[in-house]
Amino acid sequence: MCDELTQQDADDFLRRSGMTRRQFGKLSAAAGMAVMFPPVANAQAVTETDIEITTPDGVADCYFVHPASGQHPAVLVWPDILGLRPAKRAMGMRLAQSGYSVLVVNPFYRDARSPVVEEGATFGQPETREIVLPMARNLNADTHFTDARAFVGFLDQQAAVDTNRKMGTTGYCMGGPMVMRTVAAVPDRLGAGATFHGGGLATDADNSPHRLIPDTTAHMLHCVAANDDENNPDAKNILRDAYASASLPAEIEVYEGTLHGWCPPDSAVYNEAQAERAWSRLLVLLETALG
Numbered sequence: 001m002c003d004e005l006t007q008q009d010a011d012d013f014l015r016r017s018g019m020t021r022r023q024f025g026k027l028s029a030a031a032g033m034a035v036m037f038p039p040v041a042n043a044q045a046v047t048e049t050d051i052e053i054t055t056p057d058g059v060a061d062c063y064f065v066h067p068a069s070g071q072h073p074a075v076l077v078w079p080d081i082l083g084l085r086p087a088k089r090a091m092g093m094r095l096a097q098s099g100y101s102v103l104v105v106n107p108f109y110r111d112a113r114s115p116v117v118e119e120g121a122t123f124g125q126p127e128t129r130e131i132v133l134p135m136a137r138n139l140n141a142d143t144h145f146t147d148a149r150a151f152v153g154f155l156d157q158q159a160a161v162d163t164n165r166k167m168g169t170t171g172y173c174m175g176g177p178m179v180m181r182t183v184a185a186v187p188d189r190l191g192a193g194a195t196f197h198g199g200g201l202a203t204d205a206d207n208s209p210h211r212l213i214p215d216t217t218a219h220m221l222h223c224v225a226a227n228d229d230e231n232n233p234d235a236k237n238i239l240r241d242a243y244a245s246a247s248l249p250a251e252i253e254v255y256e257g258t259l260h261g262w263c264p265p266d267s268a269v270y271n272e273a274q275a276e277r278a279w280s281r282l283l284v285l286l287e288t289a290l291g
Contacts, residue, residue: 037090037265038276043097044068047160048089053105055150057143060109062151064158065093066101071162073290074155076148076182077104078175080197080264081123081132084114087266098283100168101160105151107178108135110143122268123261136174141181141207148182152189166191166218166290170282172263176201176222180209183218192289194221194282196263197228202238213242219289220250223278225262229254251281 048065063084066072075095079088084106092104106114116135121128148169155161167189171179176198183190193216195201201222202210220243224236236252243250255262255278259269263278 037094040094040097044099046093046096048093048096053150053154055109056146057110060147060150061106061113063089063092063104064102065089065096065104066158066160067096067099071160072099072101073165073286074158074161074167075100075102075286076151076155076167076169077102078107078169078171078178078182079104080173080175080261081136082121082128083108083116083132085117085266086115086119087264091264100286101155101158101162103151103155105147107139107147107175108132110138111135120266124268139174141177144178144181145185148178148185152182152186156189164291168192168194168286168290170194170196171198172196173199173261177209180212180216183216183220184212187215187217190216190218191291192220192285193218194223194285196223196278197225197258197260198222199228199260202235202242210239210242213239213248214246216246216248218248219285220248221281221285222250222252223263223281224252224254225258225260226254226256227259251285253281 044067046065047068048063051062051064053060053062077088077092084104088104092102096102108116112135117128117131123129152167155167156163169179169182169190176195177200179193179195179198180201183193200209202208222239229236236254239250239252255274258271258274261267261269262271263275264270
C-alpha cells in the first residue's frame with residue numbers, strides 16, 4: 001500500500017535517476033499516453049464507452065472497453081490510489097485487445113468523478129496526497145463488497161460479456177484487497193484474481209483479505225514489489241499457507257528490482273521489463289482460469 005516507506009523508496013529512485021517528483025510529473029503529463037505498450041499479438045478491434053453504474057452508494061463513472069464483436073469473458077479492474085485515469089484506460093484497452101470485456105472503475109465515485117488528479121500527478125506530491133488519501137480512507141471492506149457486487153452485476157448484463165465463462169478481476173496497490181474481496185463477494189462468478197503491488201492483503205486484522213480465501217474458488221496471481229516484500233516479508237508466506245489450506249491454485253512471486261507501483265506506465269517507478277513479465281502472467285492466468 002502507498003505509505004511513507006514506499007514513498008521514500010520512490011523518492012530515492014528518482015534521486016538516483018537525477019529527477020525530482022515535480023520533474024517526473026511534468027514529463028509524465030507531457031508524454032501523456034504517448035507511452036506505448038508493446039503491440040498486442042493478434043489485437044482485436046475494440047469498442048470503448050464511458051458509462052455510469054448505479055451502486056448502493058451512488059453512481060460510479062467507469063470505463064468499459066471490449067472487442068468490437070462477439071461475447072468475451074469479463075475482467076473487472078480496480079485502479080491504484082490515483083484512480084481511473086488515462087494510464088488505466090490504456091491498460092484496460094490493452095486487455096480488451098487481447099479478447100476480454102473490461103470494466104475499469106472509479107473507486108472514488110462517492111467523492112468525485114474521474115480523473116480525481118491531473119495527468120502527471122504522483123503520490124509523491126503533497127497536493128496529490130491531500131486529494132486521494134481522504135477518499136481512500138472513505139473505502140473499507142464493506143464498500144469493497146457492495147461495489148464488487150454492483151460492478152459484477154453490471155458486467156453480467158452486457159451483450160459483450162460471455163456469462164457462460166468465469167469472470168476475472170485485477171487490482172493495483174489499494175486495489176489488491178478489492179480483488180480479494182471481489183472473488184469472495186461473488187465466488188460463483190469469479191474464476192481468477194490478480195494483484196500487482198497490492199497492499200494489506202495479509203494482516204493481523206479480523207477483516208484481513210487473506211481470511212476470506214476459504215470462501216473463494218478463484219485461481220490467483222500475486223505479483224509482489226521487492227520493497228513491499230522487504231517491508232513485510234511474512235505476507236507472501238501467509239498467503240501461500242492460506243491458499244494451500246484451501247487447496248486453491250495461487251502464483252505468488254516477488255519481482256526482483258521492483259518498487260511499489262512498478263506496473264502502471266505513468267508511475268514514477270515504472271519497470272517496463274518486470275511489468276511486461278507480470279502482464280504475461282496475467283494473460284496466462286485469464287486464459288487458463290476463465291474456461
